[in-house]
Amino acid sequence: MDAIAWIKARIEDGRLTVDDLARLVPFAQRELGVSDDGKPGKGTLGALEAATAAPALKIPRNRKAALKYYGNPSWTKTGKGRAVDIDDAWEHANIRSFRLHTGKRVRMHRLVGDHMVALFEAACTESGYTPKSVQTYVPRVIGGTDRLSMHALGCAFDVDPRRNPWGGKVGNELSDLRKNMAECEADGRRSFVQVFEDAGVIWGGRWRHPTNRRPGWGDDMHFQFAGV
Numbered sequence: 001m002d003a004i005a006w007i008k009a010r011i012e013d014g015r016l017t018v019d020d021l022a023r024l025v026p027f028a029q030r031e032l033g034v035s036d037d038g039k040p041g042k043g044t045l046g047a048l049e050a051a052t053a054a055p056a057l058k059i060p061r062n063r064k065a066a067l068k069y070y071g072n073p074s075w076t077k078t079g080k081g082r083a084v085d086i087d088d089a090w091e092h093a094n095i096r097s098f099r100l101h102t103g104k105r106v107r108m109h110r111l112v113g114d115h116m117v118a119l120f121e122a123a124c125t126e127s128g129y130t131p132k133s134v135q136t137y138v139p140r141v142i143g144g145t146d147r148l149s150m151h152a153l154g155c156a157f158d159v160d161p162r163r164n165p166w167g168g169k170v171g172n173e174l175s176d177l178r179k180n181m182a183e184c185e186a187d188g189r190r191s192f193v194q195v196f197e198d199a200g201v202i203w204g205g206r207w208r209h210p211t212n213r214r215p216g217w218g219d220d221m222h223f224q225f226a227g228v
């Protein structure tokens with residue numbers, strides 16, 4: 001049942017009243033950043049349309065373009081490892097919760113969340129690999145640098161970190177993502193990585209290893225909706 005039919009059914013059987021809906025209006029207005037007068041006029045409806053329209057998928061080509069596209073939030077170090085405090089106003093305006101087909105909720109930038117949900121479902125279905133753990137928005141810097149991680153912009157995600165480490169191997173075995181690539185290639189399906197790469201998403205596994213500099217054996221767990 002879609003949301004409108006669901007609401008109609010509840011109004012008909014009296015479980016939802018006009019008073020309840022009227023109370024939601026100022027709440028939504030505050031979320032949208034318009035005047036919370038409780039009267040949903042042109043300003044509110046326009047802001048609602050802008051906030052809910054699904055933007056086309058755009059992958060900024062490099063770091064500079066990504067900061068411009070996702071909004072370059074100000075931040076300060078917290079003093080705890082790589083964690084940073086991100087500008088609250090930017091976070092409130094841009095980071096949203098999205099539900100993956102597995103039921104798990106992830107926090108991502110409003111410009112990528114819906115695409116993430118659709119690509120993630122396609123990737124799991126086609127490849128037969130459904131990650132158990134998915135880490136998305138985390139306000140932090142890139143290890144050993146003063147540069148904001150793409151996770152802090154809400155446009156990156158890591159899958160099953162322990163099974164997909166730097167260097168592409170767990171002991172002598174390939175990482176789960178590389179095993180999935182080999183299996184899918186053998187029977188002509190798209191792998192988990194391939195589905196995202198076909199959409200233009202960058203896979204960290206193609207990068208150089210950070211210490212031995214070996215090309216193509218980088219950050220297996222990591223994907224980002226941005227170039228480098």
Ligand SMILES: [Zn+2]
Pocket residue numbers: 151156157158221222223
């Ligand atoms: Zn990552």
